[in-house]
Amino acid sequence: MPFPTEVFLFLVLIATGFMVARATNLFAAAMLTGVFSLTSACLFTVMDAVDVAFTEAAVGGGFSTVLFLGALALTSRTEKKQPAKLYPFIIVLLTGIALIIGMINLKPYGDHNAPIHNHVTEKIKQKEWAAVKRSTRPDRQTATATPHDKAVGLPNIVTSILGSYRGYDTLGETGVIFTAGVGVMLLLMGRRRDDEEPGGAGSSEAPSHDQEPAPDELEPSGIANEPTAADVQTDEEPLS
Amino acid sequence: MKKPMRMREIVVLRVVSRVLMPYIMLFGLYVQFHGDFGPGGGFQAGVIFSAALILYGIIFGLDAVQRVFTPFAVELCMALGLLLYAGTGLVSFYKNMNYLDYDVFGSHGQHYGILLIEGGVGITVASTVLMIFYAFAGRWRVSQ
Numbered sequence: 001m002p003f004p005t006e007v008f009l010f011l012v013l014i015a016t017g018f019m020v021a022r023a024t025n026l027f028a029a030a031m032l033t034g035v036f037s038l039t040s041a042c043l044f045t046v047m048d049a050v051d052v053a054f055t056e057a058a059v060g061g062g063f064s065t066v067l068f069l070g071a072l073a074l075t076s077r078t079e080k081k082q083p084a085k086l087y088p089f090i091i092v093l094l095t096g097i098a099l100i101i102g103m104i105n106l107k108p109y110g111d112h113n114a115p116i117h118n119h120v121t122e123k124i125k126q127k128e129w130a131a132v133k134r135s136t137r138p139d140r141q142t143a144t145a146t147p148h149d150k151a152v153g154l155p156n157i158v159t160s161i162l163g164s165y166r167g168y169d170t171l172g173e174t175g176v177i178f179t180a181g182v183g184v185m186l187l188l189m190g191r192r193r194d195d196e197e198p199g200g201a202g203s204s205e206a207p208s209h210d211q212e213p214a215p216d217e218l219e220p221s222g223i224a225n226e227p228t229a230a231d232v233q234t235d236e237e238p239l240s
Numbered sequence: 241m242k243k244p245m246r247m248r249e250i251v252v253l254r255v256v257s258r259v260l261m262p263y264i265m266l267f268g269l270y271v272q273f274h275g276d277f278g279p280g281g282g283f284q285a286g287v288i289f290s291a292a293l294i295l296y297g298i299i300f301g302l303d304a305v306q307r308v309f310t311p312f313a314v315e316l317c318m319a320l321g322l323l324l325y326a327g328t329g330l331v332s333f334y335k336n337m338n339y340l341d342y343d344v345f346g347s348h349g350q351h352y353g354i355l356l357i358e359g360g361v362g363i364t365v366a367s368t369v370l371m372i373f374y375a376f377a378g379r380w381r382v383s384q
């Protein structure tokens with residue numbers, strides 16, 4: 001009986017979402033987002049999307065939580081009390097209503113007549129299964145391969161589709177990940193590089209509109225809370 | 241909070257993380273190379289592999305990880321993975337085939353091609369995740 005499991009997981013998901021929104025302790029909120037990710041990973045597993053669940057558990061449950069904790073180490077642990085505002089609530093409400101309206105035309109969950117099961121996917125599935133059967137059971141040669149039904153032939157169809165049928169998309173995705181990494185490096189690591197390599201190539205990006213920094217002063221004095229290179233070298237504690 | 245204790249001084253964390261680390265990395269490699277047969281692939285494998293290093297970095301400090309995986313090498317790997325993927329596609333140009341047509345690699349070409357590109361994805365994802373962690377963790381030290 002898969003239906004009650006999914007309902008239960010959805011209820012846990014909704015409850016966790018509310019708790020994240022209500023939590024004023026940011027550490028608890030960061031941990032609850034990890035719980036949210038793990039619950040949705042369970043949900044994806046129940047829905048037979050194991051690859052998606054895997055990614056959700058690894059990235060959402062693991063890496064994002066580490067990043068949240070990293071951001072938390074830079075700020076305070078509790079959220080400032082803010083008065084409840086009507087304007088954001090209306091935006092959220094409208095977005096939710098729009099999502100529900102968009103959902104009305106979808107087929108019910110698990111419906112075999114849904115378009116996703118009836119177009120290209122079915123053809124690819126048949127072709128790939130035939131190829132896998134040919135390669136794993138050569139003794140049961142039911143049909144010889146013709147150039148028409150040339151297939152990738154991997155047992156995991158998800159990998160076949162991602163790697164071969166949608167190879168360009170995956171290349172683009174890898175490029176997106178690379179670009180994201182480069183963006184984070186540019187945002188967070190630029191000044192640090194100046195500290196470690198005095199007179200390096202990056203030293204020209206120091207903001208020097210209002211005042212010209214002295215040659216021995218590596219840090220622009222306009223930015224508060226930025227320590228000198230000596231502080232960086234001595235203080236080693238990763239999580240205070 | 242009153243008495244700050246470094247994580248590497250807590251025996252349980254130190255021992256457990258040391259014991260777990262090789263198995264997490266091994267599991268990452270398993271996910272990488274078993275992606276053809278079961279759930280997984282380069283993306284998940286990269287995240288899992290770097291999760292082991294991030295665990296090590298959180299507990300033993302950033303310097304301990306950066307001694308093995310220097311920021312320069314990680315930067316290099318970020319680009320290397322993407323180039324491996326894109327370069328795999330270029331091979332098929334030699335035989336007048338389409339870009340990223342793995343049939344250049346012979347009768348089992350699809351397998352080899354997917355292995356190569358998954359390797360590229362894994363290298364890029366692992367090093368990018370590690371690099372983002374380095375960028376964030378470098379800031380923690382600044383904020384004492």
